Amino acid sequence: MTTALSRRSERRISPVFLGILAVTAVTGWATWAGFAEQPGVAVFLFVTAAWIVSLCLHEYAHARTALHSGDISVGAKGYLTLNPLKYTHALLSIVLPVIFVIMGGIGLPGGAVFIERGRIRGRWRHSLISAAGPLTNVLFAAVCTAPFWLDALDGVPRDFRFALAFLALLQVTAAILNFLPVPGLDGYGVIEPWLSHNIRRQVEPFAPFGLLFVFALLMVPAVNREFFQLIYTILDSLDVHDVERYCGENLYRFWQGSNEGCSLVP
Template sequence: MITAPSRRGRTGGGHNRISPVFLGIAAVTAVSGWAVWAGFASQPGLAVFLFVTGAWIVSLCLHEYAHARTALHSGDISIGAKGYLTLNPLAYTHAMLSIVLPVLFVIMGGIGLPGGAVFIERNRIRGRWRHSLISAAGPLTNVLFAIVCTAPFWLHALDGVPAVFRFALGFLALLQVSAAILNFLPVPGLDGYGVIEPWLSHGVRRQVEPFAPFGLLAVFAFLWIPSVNQWFFDLVHAVLRDLGVSDWDTYWGQQFYRFWQGTPQV
């Protein structure tokens, strides 16, 4: 999440009804998920791609909504006028960071890129705990999403679940877990740093502030280092295994997701 410096903003309630754009994305997710489940699609990989990508965008919208809703209840009454409560991905201040780049990273590397950005008028909010909770609300949404995606696994309720749908859920869970872990890193510019920032001294915050725009880039630069990449995904898979999702599930989920490489033979 990216926050704005203190500034005057509109305080009107704005339009808080759910955006048709979000409803359209949710509808595509539901229909493609049904196609994966029913085996209706002639190209199961394409259906998996649409289902996982749609669900991933839905989770990004909910991530940003959680930041905004928590900020609203913490004192930033300008949130509604900015359109953040409509769940419209096009309303976010940095649609490229919030939606486009995360989807591209899923397509290219199968990693859950943390979403960017809603502007929070921090001067309206009082109390360090509230500031920390606003930052934590987004990645906690990814945690909740991961728990829901993996529920059939840790509840041992996979009887009757089609294999391809199971693989798609496994890959979607991988994205949610990786996003939550990355978001909670205490790196400037990421939500994890936003959680601890209110508890740092003013001097430390001033020294760190210039590095915030480059924090996310630095994280992904480190992830290009093979040993760091291996450690990160070992951690992600360890969490998934604790939730009942095997490496087999996530591997085949990613193979079906990349439908342009041809239909995999399980």
Template sequence: MVSVPVRPGDRRVSPVFLGIAAVAAVAGWALWTGFGDVPRFSVFLFVTAAWVVSLCLHEYAHARTALHSGDLTVGAKGYLTLNPLKYTHALLSIVLPVVFVALGGIGLPGGAVFIERGRIRGRWRHSLISAAGPLTNVLFAVVCTAPFWLDALDGVPPAFRSALAFLALLQVTAAILNFLPVPGLDGYGVIEPWLSPGVRRQVEPFARYGLLFAVVLLLWVPVVNGVFFDAVHAILCGLGVEREYSSCGYTLYRFWEDGWFCAVSA
């Protein structure tokens, strides 16, 4: 098997990613300082940009773990630059996740990087590559909720507090969805190396529909939706985030609707 060297430029952070991160930083600053007359649009920009940043970090974690596990091709493919335009399918990886945030407040996972699994040896390495992405969402959720579980909310503007809570909700939903053992999701990728070849062959045809099936259940089956979000809010409550904060953040995020008053009461 031909070895593919990783050049220094393959690891350079993309200006596209830096630009998205800058939007998140500026929108966060506007929220914190109360700059501008449309705080709800600042919530939208902050959460959307920060959510895309987390998607990039999610895919970077997959690629970086694959790199250290033996797949040197991830560098040449641009996956180590954090550039979302380098992903295998930008629509599924970036556009649709943002759309589903707006439609249902769900952090939709996206399968974006192509790992050459034939270059990787060892079942544990394959499982770790799949787990690395959703573990990034877990870490992101812990960071977003830090002011809550550290009881450090004094002086944090209500709108910024709600935006953080909603962003944390997206990270928790993404982590739970990704860890589901459904073909096509990272959770299945974790257990797949431990399944027999026969089982893997039987499941393989359904892999392309796994994500769609999970999303349809969550959005259009009330019982499943209720159980899922009850679990999400239970986790957030354990991290100190009350349901009213994340709900208010979602309301603020949808700036095209009425209901901005929740930022004042939060």
């Protein structure tokens, strides 16, 4: 009985996550209804809260897949409660991704749940655990873009449409970055079980610097241009076009006051 109650408490959704979800719902409603005098504030809060929700779900997907693959320790660590404060590095998983969204409009990969890989048997399971997080971003992007590619925008307020477009850009960016086969990112975690022991041992020291390496590459103008062209091509294929993305990002950064042209968009 005690064990059953303990397991139930380990999987109970955290009030912290429910609070973030409530902020997302309220600010989403404010964006939809045009309730706020300054729509950028509502869009900022809505997109930021929804982005944090997606980060929590990303980490939860890793943990839940690990649980079903044999690592029962994830429950005791609090990873199944969706509480971002339970992550190994809340700074890496929540704070830095939010700062990067505010500063540069880029979906920084999170990733700070500690999986006890020794408990898991089978290379496919290891790969699936790593893939589960970015696949959550893919699913989130599909939900955000659904009104666009389903041609279901009739009745959707302009500002809410812009917010969805910008949120979709963040999700696609996060999914692409996470799937890069770079040590320290989920993409490398997908292929790592299939590499020889010698290669894994040689690559392991570089894992803490993988994300820094990716962002250093993105500072190169040619690489940055090609990377974002890939993002824009994916979004264009989903009928999320330049004007929605541009206006969504400008609304999000309401303090810059550069959203005048978007008021003319129908």
